Amino acid sequence: MGGDRRNNELKFASRIHMRACLEGGYHVLDESALYTSDQRPTSRQLWKPPIGILEVGVLGAQGLLPMKMKNGHGSTDAYCVAKYGQKWVRTRTILNTFNPKWNEQYTWEVYDPCTVITLGVFDNCHLRDGNSTPDSQIGKVRVRLSTLEGNKTYIHSFPLLVLHPLGVKKMGELNLAIRFTTFSLFNMIQIYAHPLLPKMHYLHPFTVNQLENLRYQAMNLVAMRLGRAEPPLRKEVVEYMLDVDSHLWSMRRSKANFFRIMSLLSRLISIQRWFSDVCQWKNPITSILVHILLLILIFHPDLILPTMFLYIFFIGIWNYRFRPRHPPHMDPQISYAEAVEPDELDEEFDTFPTSRSIDVVRMRYDRLRSIAGRIQTVVGDIAAQGERIQSLLSWRDPRATTIFIFFSLSVAVFLYATPFRLVTVAASMYGLRHPKFRRKLPSVPSNFFKRLPSKTDSLL
Numbered sequence: 001m002g003g004d005r006r007n008n009e010l011k012f013a014s015r016i017h018m019r020a021c022l023e024g025g026y027h028v029l030d031e032s033a034l035y036t037s038d039q040r041p042t043s044r045q046l047w048k049p050p051i052g053i054l055e056v057g058v059l060g061a062q063g064l065l066p067m068k069m070k071n072g073h074g075s076t077d078a079y080c081v082a083k084y085g086q087k088w089v090r091t092r093t094i095l096n097t098f099n100p101k102w103n104e105q106y107t108w109e110v111y112d113p114c115t116v117i118t119l120g121v122f123d124n125c126h127l128r129d130g131n132s133t134p135d136s137q138i139g140k141v142r143v144r145l146s147t148l149e150g151n152k153t154y155i156h157s158f159p160l161l162v163l164h165p166l167g168v169k170k171m172g173e174l175n176l177a178i179r180f181t182t183f184s185l186f187n188m189i190q191i192y193a194h195p196l197l198p199k200m201h202y203l204h205p206f207t208v209n210q211l212e213n214l215r216y217q218a219m220n221l222v223a224m225r226l227g228r229a230e231p232p233l234r235k236e237v238v239e240y241m242l243d244v245d246s247h248l249w250s251m252r253r254s255k256a257n258f259f260r261i262m263s264l265l266s267r268l269i270s271i272q273r274w275f276s277d278v279c280q281w282k283n284p285i286t287s288i289l290v291h292i293l294l295l296i297l298i299f300h301p302d303l304i305l306p307t308m309f310l311y312i313f314f315i316g317i318w319n320y321r322f323r324p325r326h327p328p329h330m331d332p333q334i335s336y337a338e339a340v341e342p343d344e345l346d347e348e349f350d351t352f353p354t355s356r357s358i359d360v361v362r363m364r365y366d367r368l369r370s371i372a373g374r375i376q377t378v379v380g381d382i383a384a385q386g387e388r389i390q391s392l393l394s395w396r397d398p399r400a401t402t403i404f405i406f407f408s409l410s411v412a413v414f415l416y417a418t419p420f421r422l423v424t425v426a427a428s429m430y431g432l433r434h435p436k437f438r439r440k441l442p443s444v445p446s447n448f449f450k451r452l453p454s455k456t457d458s459l460l
Contacts, residue, residue: 025200029211030218031242035116035142038085041198050109051187054117054145056082057177058091060101061160064172067123067136070096077124078138080174081233083241084108084117088226090233093124098172110180112191113146120241121160121174126234134236137162138171143178143327150182158329161337165349168337178327212247219244248352251344254371256336280435291432298424380456388452396453403448 024043029036040047058080066074078100079093087108094100108117121138139160148154157173182188195202206214219242226233239245281287297304332338346356347364354361395401415423442450 023200025198026206027198027201028214028218030215030222031118032246034246035118035144037083037115037117039112039115039197040085041200046198048111050111051113051184051191052110052150052180052182054084054108054110055105055177055179055181056107056117056119057105058082058102058119059155059175059177060099060103061121061138061172061174062099062157064098064100064121064138064160065169066098067138068125076100076138077127078121079124080119080121081237081241082106082117082119084115085111088229088233090231093127095127110145112196113180113188114144114191114196116142116144118142118241119174119176120237121172122237122240135234137240139174139330140240141174141176141329143176145180147324147327148178148180150180150185150188153177153179154327156326158327161330161332163335163337163345163348165345166342167340167345168332168335250348252336252340252348255340256334259336260334279432287432291429294428294432295425298421298428384454384456387454387456388449391452391454397451400448400452 024046025041027039027041031037061078061080064076064078067076068074075096076098077093077095078097080091080102082089085108089106091102091104094102118140119142120140123136123138125133125135139162141158141160155175155177157175160171160174162169162171219239222242223233223235223238226238227235277283278287278290297307343364350356391397391400392404393401
């Protein structure tokens with residue numbers, strides 16, 4: 001009777017038909033896309049032959065700071081971790097020294113030169129405290145392979161910088177010997193014409209949320225796999241190497257990116273100032289030479305593109321003398337880590353969700369609202385300029401549209417009847433005219449454009 005009752009309870013109900021498919025044409029990122037170390041598809045059958053070999057010699061570190069107290073004195077038990085592609089390596093731990101010497105060499109196969117190798121130095125804390133204390137971060141170094149010359153050995157000391165709640169701190173220096181050996185120069189140059197990611201990312205792309213979810217899952221799988229290795233890599237070490245919090249908001253990073261943009265725009269601003277000086281005849285010799293060059297290009301337009309590319313070529317040859325001699329390293333000035341405010345650092349080290357008091361969160365929220373208000377104003381101004389261009393032919397302002405279309409008709413007739421070179425010479429000479437023939441008031445086209453309507457009036 002008991003067996004019959006058990007059979008009645010375990011009665012077959014239904015059947016599920018399932019088809020599982022492993023798509024190996026994608027590459028799942030476990031690190032930030034800005035400094036990825038691997039761009040190959042998941043399936044090994046789609047891998048192309050390597051183009052070179054990367055050899056890294058972890059020589060040692062010097063000037064490390066004490067990370068913990070042992071027997072009443074500061075001590076550091078340092079080890080180094082390197083990550084490139086799917087291969088992670090770890091040096092042995094050197095006990096109780098501020099100048100550890102590892103002298104260990106590792107090699108990786110290189111499939112793309114536009115990748116980054118990451119090396120981190122940590123203090124081993126679980127030798128004495130078991131598994132209770134996480135390993136402390138001493139610093140991290142990134143080296144982009146495309147910045148290395150082929151078949152050349154670099155022996156250099158990289159600063160180890162760590163951002164603390166009290167500011168940036170130099171923890172010491174890491175001595176490395178790096179050599180990037182290329183197999184074929186032709187294959188190396190050919191790589192620069194290929195897409196960065198496998199073609200499936202462009203044929204059937206993931207959404208941003210899918211990429212973030214896949215990266216989160218990949219980081220957890222890597223942390224679990226390395227946690228079972230011998231010796232194990234702890235989760236905080238893996239997360240630090242993979243920059244698990246790189247997507248979180250940071251006022252310091254926002255300012256650093258803003259100043260990076262301003263640094264790029266400063267060159268355009270310098271060109272605009274130089275052209276303004278030419279128009280203002282502050283250096284008459286330069287202004288006369290620009291006039292002569294402009295007339296030559298107008299009467300010989302076939303020389304415009306050759307002259308431009310030849311100028312770019314000579315600039316590159318001239319800058320070859322000032323090329324960097326060493327690989328780049330973490331720069332606290334570019335990272336805006338030296339002039340950051342203490343509250344901004346405290347916000348960056350805050351947990352997610354926040355663990356700060358309500359008053360602190362309210363103050364930061366008000367600050368964020370003020371910054372977002374400025375960004376909102378700039379974006380609105382850009383949108384207004386574009387809408388003014390659209391309103392030229394939309395008859396939103398009937399008088400402005402009438403003026404513009406009849407002006408366009410007059411210009412069309414004038415350009416049809418006048419040689420193009422004569423028009424170009426006249427326009428160029430007018431733009432480069434002497435300051436005696438200029439006035440300080442805005443030009444007529446500028447006045448007309450600023451009077452055009454935009455959709456700003458329709459906003460609530």
